[in-house]
Amino acid sequence: MSKYEIVLTTDRTMMSNHHGREFLGFLATGPALGLPEKLWLWLAAPKVRVDEEGKPVEAPYGMRKVEAKLIEAGFEAAIIDPDYIHKHLDSMKILMLGHHDYFAYGPPSSEWWMITGKEPINRVLFRKLMESPSVKMAKEKGVKIIAGGPGAWQWLWELEYWRKWGVDLVIDGEVEKVIVEIVEKALADEPLPDYIYVGPYDSPSIEEIPVIKSASVNGLVEIMRGCPRGCRFCPVTLRPLKFIPPDIIAKEIKVNLKAGIKGVLFHSEDVLLYGAEGVEPNPEALVKLHNLARELAGEGPIGWSHLTLSTVKYAEEKYGLISKLMKDIILIGNQEFMGVQVGIETGSPRLAKIVMPGKAAPYPPGKWPEIVEDAFAIMHENHIVPAATIILGIPGETRDDVVKTAELIDKLKPYRSLIVPMFFVPMGALRHRDWFRKKHVKPEHVDVLLKTLNHSIYWAEEMMSKFYLKEPSKFPVKLLIKLFIRYVRYRVEKLKPQLEEWLKG
Amino acid sequence: MSILEDRAFHVVLVSKGNLDSKKVLDKLSSYSALGFRKFIIHVLTNDERPLYLEKLRNIVFENIAYTLIIEYHKLSRGGLNELLNRLENNPYEVIEA
Numbered sequence: 001m002s003k004y005e006i007v008l009t010t011d012r013t014m015m016s017n018h019h020g021r022e023f024l025g026f027l028a029t030g031p032a033l034g035l036p037e038k039l040w041l042w043l044a045a046p047k048v049r050v051d052e053e054g055k056p057v058e059a060p061y062g063m064r065k066v067e068a069k070l071i072e073a074g075f076e077a078a079i080i081d082p083d084y085i086h087k088h089l090d091s092m093k094i095l096m097l098g099h100h101d102y103f104a105y106g107p108p109s110s111e112w113w114m115i116t117g118k119e120p121i122n123r124v125l126f127r128k129l130m131e132s133p134s135v136k137m138a139k140e141k142g143v144k145i146i147a148g149g150p151g152a153w154q155w156l157w158e159l160e161y162w163r164k165w166g167v168d169l170v171i172d173g174e175v176e177k178v179i180v181e182i183v184e185k186a187l188a189d190e191p192l193p194d195y196i197y198v199g200p201y202d203s204p205s206i207e208e209i210p211v212i213k214s215a216s217v218n219g220l221v222e223i224m225r226g227c228p229r230g231c232r233f234c235p236v237t238l239r240p241l242k243f244i245p246p247d248i249i250a251k252e253i254k255v256n257l258k259a260g261i262k263g264v265l266f267h268s269e270d271v272l273l274y275g276a277e278g279v280e281p282n283p284e285a286l287v288k289l290h291n292l293a294r295e296l297a298g299e300g301p302i303g304w305s306h307l308t309l310s311t312v313k314y315a316e317e318k319y320g321l322i323s324k325l326m327k328d329i330i331l332i333g334n335q336e337f338m339g340v341q342v343g344i345e346t347g348s349p350r351l352a353k354i355v356m357p358g359k360a361a362p363y364p365p366g367k368w369p370e371i372v373e374d375a376f377a378i379m380h381e382n383h384i385v386p387a388a389t390i391i392l393g394i395p396g397e398t399r400d401d402v403v404k405t406a407e408l409i410d411k412l413k414p415y416r417s418l419i420v421p422m423f424f425v426p427m428g429a430l431r432h433r434d435w436f437r438k439k440h441v442k443p444e445h446v447d448v449l450l451k452t453l454n455h456s457i458y459w460a461e462e463m464m465s466k467f468y469l470k471e472p473s474k475f476p477v478k479l480l481i482k483l484f485i486r487y488v489r490y491r492v493e494k495l496k497p498q499l500e501e502w503l504k505g
Numbered sequence: 506m507s508i509l510e511d512r513a514f515h516v517v518l519v520s521k522g523n524l525d526s527k528k529v530l531d532k533l534s535s536y537s538a539l540g541f542r543k544f545i546i547h548v549l550t551n552d553e554r555p556l557y558l559e560k561l562r563n564i565v566f567e568n569i570a571y572t573l574i575i576e577y578h579k580l581s582r583g584g585l586n587e588l589l590n591r592l593e594n595n596p597y598e599v600i601e602a
């Protein structure tokens with residue numbers, strides 16, 4: 001008999017450890033390509049281990065924070081794998097949903113969708129979850145549905161689904177300060193608002209952020225919130241900057257290790273700004289943090305979620321910090337490389353100045369292409385493999401801006417990396433895909449798309465042969481990825497004559 | 506004290522047709538100049554729940570600075586009076602937009 005009055009869940013694309021490789025999670029944002037859907041799903045988002053109640057061993061970090069907050073407030077709350085919700089129908093009063101990309105409107109899902117014309121698998125699976133007998137039955141029994149997470153805003157574009165599935169409240173932003181009151185209201189059957197956006201003023205203090213109670217996917221641990229770069233229109237930079245103290249980080253690492261997770265994945269908008277003064281890195285704080293992780297994780301892998309390219313260049317050139325961290329602390333034992341997400345966005349200094357002036361600091365934004373190239377060289381040298389995004393079609397972009405991006409990609413050829421092109425897709429355009437493709441996709445964009453594909457295929461094959469998924473148990477995954485890469489190469493080759501014709505004009 | 510309502514400014518938004526988002530956003534920023542960072546928007550409308558939110562989308566997406574809490578009320582004179590009675594001791598303004 002279940003005791004949980006609050007059940008937190010999400011669909012399989014989120015409730016997975018992606019075979020221990022965050023990069024593979026990218027596949028869960030696209031439609032099944034060249035493989036049957038089941039196989040694609042197994043590759044992108046295999047099921048996680050659960051206990052007899054359906055509680056997963058690893059779950060998304062943001063949901064773990066909400067779960068911890070509710071447990072600390074005295075509620076019976078638990079994250080439950082989507083396949084086990086039925087076990088809790090008798091006790092459940094509130095069903096909480098979390099997601100990065102409920103309806104595939106975020107990057108790169110919307111680009112996959114735009115290019116292939118097929119619904120990405122995350123959207124398909126989320127819909128299946130909401131239309132599953134257990135969720136339907138929960139709603140019939142009067143369970144309140146509250147949806148949150150980074151993808152919460154997307155509900156405002158899917159009001160028909162919102163109505164059909166009987167969602168009671170959608171909440172966007174950092175919820176630690178407000179979630180307990182909302183749950184109390186829902187349990188007392190008091191009326192709930194329909195939508196909440198938690199602004200920076202209601203950002204929780206460090207003391208209000210709980211320590212996770214059970215393990216997060218791939219050992220992810222947040223080390224800071226906020227970003228000092230101050231780009232316009234960015235909600236992250238408005239929030240007060242918070243560095244999570246080392247003792248709290250250590251507690252969360254221990255929670256993960258105890259659950260059998262082997263490594264530590266530091267999460268921040270820019271890991272190298274942990275403890276920083278503005279954009280000036282703090283080598284001492286970073287070395288201490290990494291020593292702490294190494295001490296606790298033994299030979300387990302240490303990873304970083306995101307970096308800013310200007311910090312990579314600055315930290316290495318001023319302090320030799322990248323090589324110090326990588327050679328002295330991270331790349332010891334079995335770890336041969338580290339994957340990380342970075343944003344190139346554009347190769348045009350003009351556009352960089354307009355849309356992301358803070359990203360280049362402390363360098364001038366006009367130097368952006370050189371910063372990118374230097375940072376890539378530093379990362380290559382130090383066995384850091386970036387998965388870099390490029391954004392095409394930014395409003396105000398000229399043909400010359402796109403040509404500059406193509407030139408930058410050429411310069412990045414020698415550096416091991418994946419480059420993922422993304423199209424700036426205004427909401428609403430997804431409903432008129434063909435019109436959008438015809439009107440907005442220029443020959444220069446196609447040139448960049450081809451260059452990034454060739455670049456990424458080349459380096460993906462190199463990594464597969466040298467060091468990715470080397471464990472014998474990962475052989476089937478490796479084989480499927482190799483097949484997938486071959487399939488992409490074949491499709492690109494087949495499309496090339498057509499595209500070249502188009503490029504000629 | 507309710508955290509959600511603590512130091513919030515209440516906007517009673519009477520929406521009869523298309524909604525003028527700019528008018529509402531301008532109001533929010535004029536009250537933010539007085540120190541308010543949290544707005545509870547009580548929407549009185551004939552549109553159905555949650556479809557009425559389509560008209561508030563611009564307000565939500567244009568804002569990153571303030572906490573917004575959106576509540577639904579069926580549009581009626583009685584409903585409006587009841588709401589205004591409830592808000593009696595709170596800072597509020599009725600906007601027709």
Ligand code: SF4
Pocket residue numbers: 227228229230231234235236237269308358359
């Ligand atoms: S660098 Fe990214 S997170 Fe930081 S302020 Fe700019 S857009 Fe926001």
